[in-house]
Amino acid sequence: FPVLKELGIGVTAYGVLSRGLLSGSVPASQGDLRAYLPRFRGENLARNQRLVQVLKALSAEKGIRPSQLAIAWVLAKGESIVPVIGARTRTQLAESLAALHVQLSPTELACIEEAIPASAVAGTRYDEHHMKTLDSERS
Incomplete structure (x- = not known):
């Protein structure tokens, strides 16, 4: 996001924990x-849960939770990117805030991105009708 950084524009990263x-x-x-969202239905859910297992293995290597690794990955993408975490309990908030102390090396970032490429996520964020209303999802 070099242009955004140059212009001083921040990014709010929504859905960092993939709706839980x-x-x-x-x-x-x-x-x-979520039962009505394509990413959480049938084979899409099964495929996405396999990706979560990969993330669990990577996070276990660092001694942290998958949610913390995901938040740390977003934070490592740039100072102007702020993840929305949506914690509902104090425990969840504390776990999420602990991600602020997780440092990811360039090698670790590359490993995460290779193991779980964005293209591997199964299913769209919303159904076809609602996807048409999202500017961020238009090609």
Whole structure:
């Protein structure tokens, strides 16, 4: 994001924990909004959970939680990027804030990006109708 940095424009990174998937939460009932999102349905959910397992292995090597690794990865992308973490409990907040102390080397960042490329995520963020309303998802 060199142009954004040059212009002093910040970025708010939304969905850093993939609606709780990176912290182990999956839709438990039809009352859960995520049950209707393509990334959380059928084979997409199974594929994405396999990616979470890869992230768990990488985070275990550093002695941290997958959610902390994800937050640290976003923070390592640049000073002007602020992750929205959406903590609901004090415990979740404390775990998320601990990610501020996680340092990732360039080698570790490359390893994460190679192991879990953005193109590996299965399913769109929202259904087809709602995807059309998102500027950030347009090609």
